[in-house]
Amino acid sequence: MDIKTFAKEHFEEYKALICQLTAIPAPSHHEERRAAFICEYLHQLGYGQAFIDDAKNVICEVKGSDLEAPVHIFMAHTDTVFPDETEIPVVVEDGCIKAPGVGDDTTNVCAILMTLKYLSEKKIVPKQTMVFALNSCEEGLGNLKGCRALVKQYTGRIGQLVSYDCGYNAGTVWAVGSRRYEIRIRTTGGHSYADFGATNAIAVAADMIHDFYEIDTNTMPGKTTYNVGLIEGGTSVNTIAQDVKILYEYRSDRMMGLELMEREMSVIVDKYTDREDARVDIEMIGDRPSMGQVDKKKMAELQKRAEGIIFRNTGVMPMFGSGSTDCNIPLSMGIPAICFGAYLGGGQHTREEYVRIDSLETGLCAAMEMICEDMTNPL
Template sequence: MDCRSDDSIKNYVNDNMEEAIILLETLGKIPAPSNHEEKRAEFCKEWFVNQGAEKVYIDDALNVICEIGCEEHEDIVVFMAHTDVVFPDKQELQMKREGNILYAPGIGDDTANLINLMMGTKYFLKNKVATKKGILIVANSGEEGMGNLKGCKEIFKNYGSRIKEFYSFDCYLGQCITEPVGSCRYKVTVKAQGGHSYADFGNENAIFTMSSLIQELYKIQVPKEAKTTYNVGCIEGGTTINSIAQECSILYEYRSSSDKCLKTMENNFYKIINDFKEKGKMIEIEVLGVRPGMGQIDEEAFERWTNNNVSIIKKYFNGDVKLGTASTDANIPLSMGVMANTIGTIDGDDAHKREEWVDLNSIPMGLSIVLELMLQYAGRV
C-alpha cells in the first residue's frame, strides 16, 4: 500500500490511538518549565531512538532534533512542537482523566500537539519513508514566556538558509497562524536616595518615581498601522512601610504584528526613559527578550502555500479554519522571509491554566492532519 494513501493514514491512526494516549499521559506528567526542559528532552530523545531514528540529538538549547533525509538533501522542511510549559513546577505535573477529557497544566499547549508530531514521525521511521527534502523534526525548547523562542532561534542558527518551509504545531484545531505578533520585553529599574520615612522625609522615593514613569508609558499613543499593545505586568520594590524606597522595578512589554510599529514603540519607550534620565533620575534597562514580527516574504507564494495547508486541515476538520495572528515559534522564520504556519492539532481549552484540558477523541483528527502535511514531502525526486 502507498504510504501516502488515505487508507494508510487512516489505518495507522486507528491502530496507534491507544499508544498516542499513553504517550500523552506519560509525557504530560513530566515537568518542563521554560529553560529547564531537560527531563522532557531526554524522554523524547530516547523515544525517537526506540522508534528507529538514526540521527537524533539534544542541542545546546535543549531542542530534541530528529533528522530524516537531511544528509541526502540540502533543502530542509522543519516540523516543530515545543516541550516547555508556562508553569515553573519541577515536580511531576498533576493530571486527571474524566472519560475522554484529560486535564493537566500544559496538556494542550503544547504537549498534545507534540504527541501528534511524535506519532507522525514514528510513521516515517517505521515505514522508512523516502523524502523529497530533508525533514527536521524538532521537539523544541523555550517557546513560552521568558524562553523567548530560544529553541527556534537555535534551529535557524544551526541550519540557516537550508530551511525553506516551516510548520509549528501549537494552538487548537481550526487555528492556522499566518502572521506573527512580535514583542519587546524589558525590566526597568529606578534607583533613588531613599532613607527613613520620618528622619529623611523629602528624599526621592523610587516607587514614586516609578509611578510617574508608568503614567508616562501609559500615555503613549500606539501606532494605527497594525494592532499594537503595551503592558506593565509586574512591579516590585521597597523594603518596609517606614522606609523611603531606594529601588523599584517593573516588567514592561509592547507587542505588534508590524516591525514598523514595534520600532515606533521602541522609540517612544526610550524617549520617555531618556527624558527621566535628563531630569537626574537613575534608571537601568535590561532587555529580557525580543520576538520579531513579519519580515519580507513573497506574499503570493506564501498565500498559495498556506491555502494548500488549509485544504489539508479541512480534509479532516469540519469547522472553519481561522487564519490569525499570534506569537509562536513561527515568528522566527516569518521574520526571515521563510514560509511558516502554526497549526493547531488538538481540541481543548484553558491554555495557561492549571485546569487546561484536551479531548482525546480529537487525537485521530489532529494526527491525520500532521501526517498528511508531512507526507507532502514523501517520495524521491
C-alpha cells in the first residue's frame, strides 16, 4: 500500500482523530491530557517505547538499522494558545473543521500519528534512528520548553529536525529570536487631589514606553522589531497609580540584533531604576534564540526537498521565510531544520480557526512523504 492509497483509505479515520484530539484542551504547560491520549494511541499502534518525559513531550523513538547515523527528528506541538481547560467544541460544517487550535497545531500532530500508523502497518525499519515528538510549550510563554528538552536529550546526535506547524502554503527556514520582559513600576501614589504632584506609576510607565519607541532599529542587522503588548495597573480615576506592569518584547532574525536591543533596553531601564521616587523591577519571561551558523548547502537541500514534496502532493508551491517556531532551537545550534504544515486553513490564534477538509488528504500525503523519503534518502 503506497502513501496516497493509505491516506485515501484512512481519510475518515484521520478526520475523526483530528476532531477527537482538538476537543482535548491543551494550554501551554498543561498539555498532560493530550499527552496521555497520544501516548496511549501510540501504545495501541504497537509503539510500546513511547513515553511522556518531564517536559510533557510524547517521545517515540524508532531505532534505525545504522545506530551510528545521525538522528532525525519529526515533531509537532501539542499546546495551543487558548487557556481553556474544559472540552473544546468542534464543529464540522461548510467543508471545514472549526475549533480553536484545530490547525495550529492539532492537525499536524495527527499527521504524525497517522504516519506512525502507516509505518507500523508496513513494518518499515529506517536506516537512521527516527524520533517522533509531540511536544509541549511551543506557544507564547511556553518558551519552547518542550523542544529545548528534546534537543538537549539528543545533543550531538541530531542530523536534522522537521517541525510540522501551521499550513503547507508557507514555512520557516530562518529563526526569528525574541526576548520578553515583565517590567513593574511602583510608586507611593495617593489621592488625585490631596496628593497632586506625587509620582504616578502610569506616568513613569508612559515615559519609559516613549523611550522604548525612540529606539532606531534601521541601523541594526536584519529585521529587528519591538513592541509593548500589555499595560496593567492603577486603581481608580481619582487615584495616583501606585503599581503598573508592562509586557515588552523585541525580536530579530539576527543574533546581533537581539544583543543590540538588549543594550538599548538596559540603558533605558537603568535610567528609571536610578530614580528615587519609583521602584522598577524587570523580569525576563521569554527567551527564544535567533538564527545560528547552519550549513547553507544542507539547508538548501532540505528546503528544496520539502518544496518538491509539497508541490508534488498538493499543487501548491510553499513560500519559505523567517519565523518563530520550535525550529529556533536547532537552528540556533547550527542544526538544519525546517517548519511547514499539513493543511490549508485560517484564523490561527482565534476562536474562529478552521482547517479546510479538502486540503487534509493531500497535506497528509506531503507530511508522510517527507518522513518516508527521509528513511531511504537521509541527508
